[in-house]
Amino acid sequence: MTIRGKLTRSSGLMLLCLFLELLEARAGNIRYSVPEELDKGSFVGNIAQDLGLEPPELAQRGVRIVSRGRTQLFALNPRSGSLVTAGRIDREELCAQSARCLVSFNILVEDKMKLFPVEVEIIDINDNTPQFQLEELEFKMNEITTPGTRIPLPFGQDLDVGINSLQSYQLSSNPHFSLDVQQGVDGPQHPEMVLQSPLDREAAAVHHLVLTASDGGDPVRSGTLRIRVQVVDANDNPPAFTQAQYRTRISENVPLGTRLLIVNATDPDEGANGEVTYSFHNVDHRVAQIFQLNSYTGEIANKEPLDFEEYNMYSMEVQAQDGAGLMARAKVLVEVLDVNDNAPEVSITSVTTTVPENSPPGAIIALINVHDQDSEENGRTTCSIPGHLPFKLERLVDNYYRLVTERTLDRELTSEYNITVTATDQGTAALSTDSHIYLQVTDINDNPPAFHQDSYSAYVPENNPRGASIFSVKADDADSNENAQVTYSLVEDTIQGAPLSSYLSINSDTGVLYALRSFDYEQFRDLQLRVMARDSGNPPLSSNVSLSLFVLDQNDNTPEILYPAIPTDGSTGVELAPRSAEPGYLVTKVVAVDKDSGQNAWLSYRLLKASEPGLFTVGLHTGEVRTARVLLDRDALKQSLLVAVQDHGQPPLSATVTLTVAVADSIPDVLADLGSLESPVHPDDSGLTLYLVVAVAVVSCVFLAFVIVLLALRLRRWHSSRLLQAASGRLTSVPASHFVGVDGVRAFLQTYSHEVSLTADSRKSHLIFPQPNYADTLISQESCEKKDFVSAPQSLLEDEKETFSQVNFCNEFIIYLYEK
Numbered sequence: 001m002t003i004r005g006k007l008t009r010s011s012g013l014m015l016l017c018l019f020l021e022l023l024e025a026r027a028g029n030i031r032y033s034v035p036e037e038l039d040k041g042s043f044v045g046n047i048a049q050d051l052g053l054e055p056p057e058l059a060q061r062g063v064r065i066v067s068r069g070r071t072q073l074f075a076l077n078p079r080s081g082s083l084v085t086a087g088r089i090d091r092e093e094l095c096a097q098s099a100r101c102l103v104s105f106n107i108l109v110e111d112k113m114k115l116f117p118v119e120v121e122i123i124d125i126n127d128n129t130p131q132f133q134l135e136e137l138e139f140k141m142n143e144i145t146t147p148g149t150r151i152p153l154p155f156g157q158d159l160d161v162g163i164n165s166l167q168s169y170q171l172s173s174n175p176h177f178s179l180d181v182q183q184g185v186d187g188p189q190h191p192e193m194v195l196q197s198p199l200d201r202e203a204a205a206v207h208h209l210v211l212t213a214s215d216g217g218d219p220v221r222s223g224t225l226r227i228r229v230q231v232v233d234a235n236d237n238p239p240a241f242t243q244a245q246y247r248t249r250i251s252e253n254v255p256l257g258t259r260l261l262i263v264n265a266t267d268p269d270e271g272a273n274g275e276v277t278y279s280f281h282n283v284d285h286r287v288a289q290i291f292q293l294n295s296y297t298g299e300i301a302n303k304e305p306l307d308f309e310e311y312n313m314y315s316m317e318v319q320a321q322d323g324a325g326l327m328a329r330a331k332v333l334v335e336v337l338d339v340n341d342n343a344p345e346v347s348i349t350s351v352t353t354t355v356p357e358n359s360p361p362g363a364i365i366a367l368i369n370v371h372d373q374d375s376e377e378n379g380r381t382t383c384s385i386p387g388h389l390p391f392k393l394e395r396l397v398d399n400y401y402r403l404v405t406e407r408t409l410d411r412e413l414t415s416e417y418n419i420t421v422t423a424t425d426q427g428t429a430a431l432s433t434d435s436h437i438y439l440q441v442t443d444i445n446d447n448p449p450a451f452h453q454d455s456y457s458a459y460v461p462e463n464n465p466r467g468a469s470i471f472s473v474k475a476d477d478a479d480s481n482e483n484a485q486v487t488y489s490l491v492e493d494t495i496q497g498a499p500l501s502s503y504l505s506i507n508s509d510t511g512v513l514y515a516l517r518s519f520d521y522e523q524f525r526d527l528q529l530r531v532m533a534r535d536s537g538n539p540p541l542s543s544n545v546s547l548s549l550f551v552l553d554q555n556d557n558t559p560e561i562l563y564p565a566i567p568t569d570g571s572t573g574v575e576l577a578p579r580s581a582e583p584g585y586l587v588t589k590v591v592a593v594d595k596d597s598g599q600n601a602w603l604s605y606r607l608l609k610a611s612e613p614g615l616f617t618v619g620l621h622t623g624e625v626r627t628a629r630v631l632l633d634r635d636a637l638k639q640s641l642l643v644a645v646q647d648h649g650q651p652p653l654s655a656t657v658t659l660t661v662a663v664a665d666s667i668p669d670v671l672a673d674l675g676s677l678e679s680p681v682h683p684d685d686s687g688l689t690l691y692l693v694v695a696v697a698v699v700s701c702v703f704l705a706f707v708i709v710l711l712a713l714r715l716r717r718w719h720s721s722r723l724l725q726a727a728s729g730r731l732t733s734v735p736a737s738h739f740v741g742v743d744g745v746r747a748f749l750q751t752y753s754h755e756v757s758l759t760a761d762s763r764k765s766h767l768i769f770p771q772p773n774y775a776d777t778l779i780s781q782e783s784c785e786k787k788d789f790v791s792a793p794q795s796l797l798e799d800e801k802e803t804f805s806q807v808n809f810c811n812e813f814i815i816y817l818y819e820k
Helices: 002-027 056-062 091-095 285-290 667-676 684-715 716-729 781-785 795-802
Strands: 030-035 043-045 063-066 072-077 083-084 102-109 114-124 136-143 150-152 166-169 177-183 190-194 205-214 224-234 245-251 257-262 279-280 289-292 299-302 311-323 327-337 345-351 354-356 365-370 381-384 391-395 400-405 416-425 432-442 455-461 471-472 487-488 504-505 512-515 524-535 542-552 561-565 574-577 585-588 592-595 604-610 615-617 624-627 637-648 653-663
Touching: 030 043, 030 102, 056 063, 063 072, 083 289, 166 177, 166 190, 177 205, 190 205, 245 257, 257 327, 279 289, 285 289, 285 311, 289 311, 345 416, 345 432, 365 381, 365 416, 365 432, 381 391, 391 416, 455 471, 471 542, 487 504, 504 524, 561 653, 574 585, 592 604, 604 615, 615 637, 684 716
Parallel strands: 030 114, 136 224, 245 327, 354 432, 455 542, 574 653
Antiparallel strands: 043 083, 063 102, 072 083, 102 114, 150 190, 166 205, 177 190, 205 224, 257 299, 279 311, 289 299, 311 327, 345 365, 365 400, 381 416, 391 400, 416 432, 471 512, 487 524, 504 512, 524 542, 561 592, 585 624, 604 637, 615 624, 637 653
């Protein structure tokens, strides 16, 4: 079954190709003949049968007649498929005296863009009667005229051809005259009247004859010419022309009244017998309308414009007659030279006004015909279009051209074309004609939307209101109509586990982005998202663009003081400063951070209030608390400092911390000095109460120190690691960028260490301060590695069964005093 199906299709294609070849071969020689003067709609030929088509296919395939600027003589009958006359046809008007009258035109099969030439021969019928140009001819003949003298007579004119044209002449009976018909070299018969016997004016002064011209039609048609011969006295010298034939060549564009040539005849007779007059003899009526002859001078001029396309050669006969009636004749030939006076005619017989931009090369746009009425080089034409256009002309037969696309069109580059078709002849001073074809290129969806930028960056301050517009994107589509309608959407993504659509939304028509929630710079600082632009074509095209949305920081976070940490038990932290400290001694350092960024996180420190003004200074950018002068004995042990930390935001935010600095060289001094600071309420009891309090404090401190030393010896390594973790744990949640100060250097936290040596002798418990440190940092890690020995009572060592040789505390030493 498959093989048979393939054979059937193959056979069908072969038959179709054979049918087209037979159709072209048959249509290449389509000829018909039809008599003239038929009524409109008369049958000429079965064109459908000769083209191998059925009558209904004529309309389906767009079969029609195309001709070159001539009035349409024939038409197609779509019902019967026949060629019929479009009106009455006059062969004589169409072809004049041509032996064959052929009307040529082309049949266009529009769906295949094929042309088939057709020739229709117009058959002459006997519808014209032979006629003479004159109704009556009068001439004079001398009575001494010799018998045998021949007198040329006007010949009749019959517009028919062949057997229907003029066939014979007959002269009425007369004893003096007979008729002799000569066959001319150029075709027509020339009747001549021959004098048979001498004339006698006295016997008959006038002779009347009738010349009859008859054609060969059925029935026979005839015309007559009356001849009047007047016998005059003897005149023995007839006129004589200087030339037997005159010939001139003249351009068809000569002005009216131009002298073309002069004929000249002389007569040696005297008087009236020697006076010569000129007249046309045996000329066509059309020639008589165009030319005029001066009867006295023999000058021939044109009284109507000459037209090479109508006649290229005019033949006429001029007769010279003297006063006595003697005549002579000469032939005059006027050859009309063609000039390039006709511009080419351009006709567009088939055209389309729209073409899709994805049409392949070779798509047919129009069928063009060019015709020039001039001859030879003046009538040879070329057809062209501008070279920069994506079209070309393909030449067909009979000066037909086909306008086709040369390459694929692009509507976005050029949406419409006004194609100028120029037809130029090859004459000297060439003439040309321009015709215009307007072509519109229709759009297809071949361009995706294009954003104005490859990527976008937008900035939005934190704490923005919900629903506020924060940015807009714009994409253009080079297509048109619905192919250029762009809609916007966000490419799905997640931010910190939440869908992007919960943070932002976009207007699908305008591309405006809206914030659905308030952003927090401390939560995230930027969003990376993609926006999609899609057109409404079929199928739709889309493109994406990346958008970086940066959240701008606002000063919405107060500086946070990390050190000294604010106690939670209600006590007040104390920093130690030896009395032997020199100016510039680093007592402690206030460490603070700000969760904001940039200028909002630049911190500055200043001393707001001090119990002893001028004793301490605070670094503006470092927060370091240093001694400003030498400590004196009169300076109080307890110094209270109020330090403010302020950022540089607008408006600025600040935080304060109160520092208590104890000035002493040993713990007893500290305790004693602190006790002396109390104001006695009752003079009698204040001293005793103070001693009791100091004694209890000393015992408590010794016991507390002993317990701490014991625990430290057992868990030294573990306790050291825990202390390090505790010291660094306060900064683990703070981003590193928050430690960037005004000078751009990362701040860092250090462990403030004080070396403390406690002895087991409760009577001699004291603090030993290290050497004063005037560097930019406090005690380094190396000082923590120094080893100090602690002596303990022997009884305690025996109970614990362990020997303690040395205790080194590397931690922040903070002394809490009882609140007053």
